[in-house]
Amino acid sequence: xxxxxxxxxxxxxxxxxxxxxxxxxxxxxxxxxxxxxxxxxxxxxxxxxxxxxxxxxxxxxxxxxxxxxxxxxxxxxxxxxxxxxxxxxxxxxxxxxxxxxxxxxxxxxxxxxxxxxxxxxxxxxxxxxxxxxxxxxxxxxxxxxxxxxxxxxxxxxxxxxxxxxxxxxxxxxxxxxxxxxxxxxxxxxxxxxxxxxxxxxxxxxxxxxxxxxxxxxx
Numbered sequence: 445x446x447x448x449x450x451x452x453x454x455x456x457x458x459x460x461x462x463x464x465x466x467x468x469x470x471x472x473x474x475x476x477x478x479x480x481x482x483x484x485x486x487x488x489x490x491x492x493x494x495x496x497x498x499x500x501x502x503x504x505x506x507x508x509x510x511x512x513x514x515x516x517x518x519x520x521x522x523x524x525x526x527x528x529x530x531x532x533x534x535x536x537x538x539x540x541x542x543x544x545x546x547x548x549x550x551x552x553x554x555x556x557x558x559x560x561x562x563x564x565x566x567x568x569x570x571x572x573x574x575x576x577x578x579x580x581x582x583x584x585x586x587x588x589x590x591x592x593x594x595x596x597x598x599x600x601x602x603x604x605x606x607x608x609x610x611x612x613x614x615x616x617x618x619x620x621x622x623x624x625x626x627x628x629x630x631x632x633x634x635x636x637x638x639x640x641x642x643x644x645x646x647x648x649x650x651x652x653x654x655x656x657x658x659x660x661x662x
Contacts, residue, residue, distance in 0.1 A: 505643035523550035541626030545603035
């Protein structure tokens, strides 16, 4: 059946879950709003010469950053999951896809990049255009433990729960529907997850939850 003839899919316990979800109109942040967000984030930065960014999703395999050092790292208090609806990059308004976000609870293994300070301003503005066009994330300074034992503070992007595009935990039936149907300007959600799993493995990181999801729903 088409999406129009069957807008719901079975969820856990036989409940019907709406897909596509009602997300409302998309609104992009203005240049002034993006600049203000960046300035506020930098104002909360702890003193120090090194600038690190924590990557948990596509930044792992497509960082596009002027990096001086890359290392494995772990953050406590947040975990990785498909919690953000995507209407452009991995889906459309009619068939939204999903992308990864950090949400509260648990822990997350990823990578940190130490940024070249001589190129920091340009790198951050490019990063804001990539990660913050609709203000879906809260830029946050996270405490990270590196694989060699060093402890640093790194910038990352945490899920904002109080927005319409926050998906929360979805049943497998909805995730299978997204994997089967959603595709955006950068491809499908399935490809996005598969590339992330592969990139994590290349760096010696195994995300059992993400790999299990891919096996069950892919």
